[in-house]
Amino acid sequence: MSLTAGKPSAGERIFDIFNVLFLTAFAVTTVYPFINVLVVSFSTPAAANVYGIKLWPKDITLEAYRSVFANEYIWIGYANTLFRTVIGTFLNVAFTVLCAYPLAKKYLPNRDLYTLIIIFTMFFSGGLIPNYLLIKELGLLNSRWSLILPGLIAPFTMIIVRNYFMSLPSEVEESAKIDGANDIRILTSIVLPVSLPIVATISLWYAVSHWNAWFDSLLYITDPEKTVLGNVLRKIVIEGSSQFQNFETARPGEGNTVTPDIIKAATIMVATIPILCVYPFIQKYFVKGIMIGSLKG
Incomplete structure (x- = not known):
């Protein structure tokens, strides 16, 4: 789109066309792998093994998802990941705000x-x-809190929130102090209600980070009952661990079953879709929060 008034020049039209084509190609290369995995997860073994571009499942079946949801380790991973995401995000946001406000x-x-x-x-x-030794000395090994407490405050996120708070007019807080409000009352009753965009933004950041995290669980958690969904997904998709693959896969002569590749595709979708569903509800706050928090202050 031209930034100048009037009819765009030939160079500007060429740039706009190139820009649209480039962004369209980039979007396709980004979205298609996700679509391919989605199609494979709903396909029968015969349809999944067909070469070519897959944009829609030919023989739709839910056998892969039935097998995935019948696996107890998927539900264990879900429960631990939900605990980490909900509790971790709440504590992250609370401590980030409490650190950023005075600064x-x-x-x-x-x-x-x-x-x-x-x-x-x-x-x-x-x-x-050193981080592993610190977690060990604190007695947090094989504890769910080892996945939350070490990253309680992200420095970059805290700086973004600090800059956002600095952009707010100080006159409102000064008038509240004249009326007798203390700093805690000002933060909870005045600052936070007008800071919903930045709070929603950092909540999304922290939630996505917790949902996708698996490496710290690999380091600090040894009990399979406490492992997170990302680590279960890794063991199924990458390692092919038999301990985490209690699935009924295809056997010779059977058509109504699934293959390990279809199981992996369904597992990826089960682990990915929930966090994708959160983004549309926070999107309207995202751009405003990050722009104000990063440019002002």
């Missing part, structure tokens, strides 16, 4: 020093082994 105040003593220390952690960390 947004210019009258906070040593504010710049505290901010510099937090920013320092974005570039330097102890590494994998």
Whole structure:
């Protein structure tokens, strides 16, 4: 789209056409693998093994999903992931806001020093082994809290929220203080209600991060009853672990069954679709929150 008034020039029209074609090709290459996995998950073994582009399942069957939902480890992974996502996101948002709000105040003593220390952690960390030893010494090994507490506050996200709070007019808070409101009352009754876009944005960030995380579960969790869905998905799709594959797969001469590849496709969809369903409800806050939080302050 031309940014100048009047009729667009030939160069601008060529740029617009190239831009549309490039973004369309990029969208297709991004969406098609997801569509292919979705189609395979609903296909019979014969249809899934046919070569070519798959945009719609020819022989629709739900056998793969019946097999996936009959696997107890899928439900165990779901329960642990839901616990991690709900509790973890709530604690993440709460502590991020509680950290960002005072740092947004210019009258906070040593504010710049505290901010510099937090920013320092974005570039330097102890590494994998020190983190593991820390979790071990804290007694959090094989505990669900080892998946939540170490990443309670993301420095980058906290800076975004801090900048958003700094963009809010200070006159409203000053008038509330004159009326006798303390900082906690101002935060909960004035600041947070007008900060819904940034709160929704960071909630989505944290929720997606928790839902997709699996590596920390691989490191800190040894009990299969506490493993998260991402780790179950990894063991089924990548490792092919027999412990996590209690499925009825296709046998010679049987047509109403599924193959391991179809099981993997259905497992991927089961693990992916729930978090995708959350995004449309937060999308209207997402762009506004991230733009204001990153550019102001």
